[in-house]
Amino acid sequence: MKRKRSGNSPALLALAAVAGLCLPAQAAIVGTCTIMIGASGTMKPNPAINIFGSKQAGGSSAGATITASSLLCTVLNLLDCYSVSAPAPIAFSSAPSGGDTDVTFATVFRLDGSGVDIPGSSPQKLTNGTHTIQVDLTATKSPGIFPAGSYQAEVIVRCE
Numbered sequence: 001m002k003r004k005r006s007g008n009s010p011a012l013l014a015l016a017a018v019a020g021l022c023l024p025a026q027a028a029i030v031g032t033c034t035i036m037i038g039a040s041g042t043m044k045p046n047p048a049i050n051i052f053g054s055k056q057a058g059g060s061s062a063g064a065t066i067t068a069s070s071l072l073c074t075v076l077n078l079l080d081c082y083s084v085s086a087p088a089p090i091a092f093s094s095a096p097s098g099g100d101t102d103v104t105f106a107t108v109f110r111l112d113g114s115g116v117d118i119p120g121s122s123p124q125k126l127t128n129g130t131h132t133i134q135v136d137l138t139a140t141k142s143p144g145i146f147p148a149g150s151y152q153a154e155v156i157v158r159c160e
Helices: 010-022 071-075
Strands: 031-037 051-053 062-070 082-085 103-111 124-126 129-141
Touching: 062 082, 082 103
Parallel strands: none
Antiparallel strands: 031 062, 051 129, 062 129, 082 124, 103 129
């Protein structure tokens, strides 16, 4: 006598459930990280005119406010769901002719008023809440000096 197959057997459903638990989980943070740009920074030259930097005399740091909010971090009481970084650009966004030749860029940033400079490409973990960031950029021309003219650079602050 042939046995009639039913639509879903309990064993098959149990196997599917176990298989689902064994699949690699995608890491997803349910939340937001908002960056509000504040003051633009100002780069000034050193006396030898081979360094432009926001830490040079008369220069100023750029600033922003970061608000991290993640339900997953709140529910699981995690402290490090988002990270912030501010890597150096690879070139000026605008510069006079020859201004980008033989130039290296470096960034540092400080979180929440700390006096500690963090290398721009070193992600720092954030807790949920509002944080301030100050970013400094230095451009060094070697060999030579920067030609006269107007320069602009952009540092992208990342919250990931």
